[in-house]
Amino acid sequence: MKKQILICCGTGCRANGSMKVAEALNQAVKSHNGNAKVIADIKTTGCHGFCENGPIVKILPDNLVYYKVKPEDSDEIVEKSVLGEEEIGRLMYKDDSGRPVRSQEENPFYAHQYKMVLRDVGEIDPENIGDYLERGGYEALRKAVSMSQDEIIDEVEKSGIRGRGGAGFPAGRKWRTAKRYDNFPKYVACNGDEGDPGAFMDCSILEGNPHSVIEGLAIAAIAVGAKEGFFYIRDEYDLAVKRIKKAIQDAEERGIIGASVMGSEYSLKLSVVRGGGAFVCGESTALMASIEGRVGEPRAKYIRSVQRGLWNQPTVLNNVETLANIPKIILEGGEKFAMTGTKGSTGTKVFSLVGKVKRTGLVEVPMGTTLRHLIYDIGGGIIGNRPFKAVQTGGPSGGCIPESMLDLEVDFDSLASYGAMMGSGGMIVMDDRSCMVEVARYYTNFLCEESCGKCTPCREGLRRMLEILTDICEGRGREGDIELLERLGHTMQEASLCSLGKTAANPVLTTIQYFWEEYEAHIREKRCPAGVCKNLTCFEIEAEKCTGCGMCARGCPVDAISGGKKEVHIIDASKCIACGSCRETCKFDAVRTGARQNVIEGRQAV
């Protein structure tokens, strides 16, 4: 009997020690070599998406999955579950009712997902081209070289696939336009400069299934008539760069790409360019400037890069996830692809679900899945069962969506109609203890640092927005500030040079739209309802709820809490630094927030 042990060796699991686990399992298998009944094969794979529970080990064909595996567990795993048929309960995932589950299909995190792009990520060894070929890899490219350029583009157009990088521009239309220009050389490029805080879908695909992206890019090159292509990969994605480079080399050696693509008359040279280290380098024209060796700054895009891109030649730039979808579209047909998702947004989307949810990680669902399904069914709801407040979608230039819109079916158009955006698929969930003004300030500050600084509305507009938001968070907000933010935001949308500037005001504008009262509380009442802005927060203990357990007093870093055993505790507002640790530790929800200034003034009055 033959068994396979898959060990997740994506960046997340590596950070949790998966390479050591792989080594230990190897050792354990070797030392049990005497057993001839079972031949165990060990394979390191890409990311399974459930990184917080890594390292993840999967045993096939039993379909038994273990989480948070340590090197010390390897002997037991080999003895009981590889050579034997026994389960190890402590390493299994417990579902919401506390029952240990065997397979990924039974795990609520995976059960509601629908994997198309991520299907092979976590199943194949990304450094082994044979593994990819075994699963039908490069068959789509073989088919593509036998099709005409227009036939390829027809399929992509039929699929309706829209760019996964953020703007959602139809990929087929982009290819069609690029093909039309009779201006050679043409170029294709893959945007792997994923920079949104908390987002790692492209990283996972590049690391976990690099050949699928290469295959997609090669098909794009053939369709538009390009002979050279570039992978622009975020500089911090060391493993992704390494794997793509190896994959390109392996594909060249096998004659898949290179002087002749799959034995055809097409040729294709692919290379890797490491990102310039700036968030803005993910913007298409800045990315191209960076590939050319110039400073990564966008240019005015009245002439699109399909006409004048790299070195002023027609260039097709697609996102990693878009390209990874292409082989399937070519193999199975665009119509089949279009059956998944919504009318305007076909296929699936990978989201990185992070923040205050119980289960965080990479999830792939059909377009049109509701936020509620994502957050409550897949994510398992809010940590500590606290109330949901908002979900921030689309990265720093996305928007915050409130609870009233939890049943929104997520696709490109629905998000945009609410002032948010799909972006690359980052999804940060916030509970009632997140201050929306502070969230807006955080993103504005991020963009102040990451704007390229070329045009006035973005650079100076962000500077002034940050000035107002900092004032509001620190208790210096004034009447008229909200209107001023809106006015600035409006001009930034209209007059900025690139999409970064045009969308930079989204976090501010959406939080104003949906959480107006929170801004007003900060400005008028000098109160932070979420208890986050320190200058505006004072914590108090509710006598009816306090059990006198003393946990809060023990955790207080400034000894501001006093109270005897089993007596109601009291916070000394003059000592309190509003760090919130008492509120975090209290198991009885007895710590509530009040307005700092009022409390201090009140005390002085007494």
Place this chain on the structure above:
Amino acid sequence: MTEFQPDNQIQIEINGRACTCTKGEFLLEAARRNGFYIPTLCHHPGIAEQGCCRVCLAEVVENERSKIVVSCVYPVEKPCKVYTDSERVKEDRKVVLMLLALRAPESTEIQALCRQYGVMDGSRFKPIEGEKCIMCGLCARACASLGTGAISTVLRGTSKKISTPYDEPSDVCVGCLSCTRVCPVDAIPYTEDETKRSIWGREFPLVHCQECGAVIGTREEIALAAGKSGEEVQDLCPECRKKKMSDVMAHTYGTE
């Protein structure tokens, strides 16, 4: 030069008046050629594709859809209606001018634009004290196009500035003042006396015309020019060179 052929022409309407422009011509040029003045700061005829300051905003209506464009880099490709002073343009320009006035409170050019075109009240904000530069980067691009590259934009976002590498005196600067000449707001400081010029933390000895004594340039600048053109190092000012040349001609052809 592109030939001005009839099929290359597009009929557009600017502020209600029918105008003609060449396909692909930048809106700013088309408007100015037809007598409509649009203000600019970072636009320079010798340095293409700037589009940073956003003062030259205009409203373009195409297929009944209206959008704000940056006229200095917006190529007119199809018939459209253009408004250089619509309410929408004015509102956005007032905000842009406020942002610039806060950014560069010392700039008299910006103050003049604010007076002429109106500005949004910026009293809520703290201006950047003593600043004149609007960060358009023309100086760095001029320096680069001369092949010197002594200054460049440094950092990004709100910390962005113009400087020499590591803020140290540049080895390659020749003190030619190209940066100061393209600067739309006169923000680059330099000093000069009879014998030397100081800029970007360095001093450059000045070379005077052998004939009239006028300043020709810095020693480094003249050497660089000679190196590029392959000619001898000049010791005469342009005027005296012309005079010398005509004297030679006159002598040769005997028209004295």
